[in-house]
Amino acid sequence: xxxxxxxxxxxxxxxxxxxxxxxxxxxxxxxxxxxxxxxxxxxxxxxxxxxxxxxxxxxxxxxxxxxxxxxxxxxxxxxxxxxxxxxxxxxxxxxxxxxxxxxxxxxxxxxxxxxxxxxxxxxxxxxxxxxxxxxxxxxxxxxxxxxxxxxxxxxxxxxxxxxxxxxxxxxxxxxxxxxxxxxxxx
Ligand code: URA
Numbered sequence: 001x002x003x004x005x006x007x008x009x010x011x012x013x014x015x016x017x018x019x020x021x022x023x024x025x026x027x028x029x030x031x032x033x034x035x036x037x038x039x040x041x042x043x044x045x046x047x048x049x050x051x052x053x054x055x056x057x058x059x060x061x062x063x064x065x066x067x068x069x070x071x072x073x074x075x076x077x078x079x080x081x082x083x084x085x086x087x088x089x090x091x092x093x094x095x096x097x098x099x100x101x102x103x104x105x106x107x108x109x110x111x112x113x114x115x116x117x118x119x120x121x122x123x124x125x126x127x128x129x130x131x132x133x134x135x136x137x138x139x140x141x142x143x144x145x146x147x148x149x150x151x152x153x154x155x156x157x158x159x160x161x162x163x164x165x166x167x168x169x170x171x172x173x174x175x176x177x178x179x180x181x182x183x184x185x186x
Pocket of ligand 1: 043044045046
């Protein structure tokens with residue numbers, strides 16, 4: 001079967017009633033970037049700024065992500081950025097397992113449509129959902145695994161770096177490795 005297009009998947013998300021978050025969100029935060037991206041970043045869920053704008057990673061965490069992308073020479077427009085949840089959990093709560101279950105097939109469909117060579121999980125929650133449930137971000141960040149047609153790794157969530165700037169050197173090292181691998185498949 002042909003992969004659904006991003007536009008088709010987005011239309012499904014817009015009318016989704018699989019969990020209650022569709023009722024409390026301001027905007028759907030579907031994903032942004034190059035539909036043919038070789039590199040895809042996946043965070044956990046939209047925050048307030050994302051909910052208001054409909055675009056992932058535009059708040060403080062997003063601005064820090066932009067700095068890392070610029071520092072290693074990856075244009076933000078070349079990549080695709082999405083989240084596990086497409087609607088904001090009120091009060092910035094961590095996404096509940098049942099909310100993730102309800103939303104995860106949309107992300108799978110996005111991955112199938114984009115067909116990236118590299119997926120980078122932003123933070124622990126994304127890594128626990130997409131790599132393995134007992135993923136330990138402090139120990140396992142930056143380690144690549146092969147999964148089907150793509151390589152996958154996790155890095156610190158930019159919000160964690162804002163809280164703990166001591167992790168910034170490790171983040172830069174991980175981003176430099178991601179850039180090296182990205183150049184190799186471009
Ligand atoms: N944090 C996330 O995980 N995703 C966003 O889009 C913004 C902040």
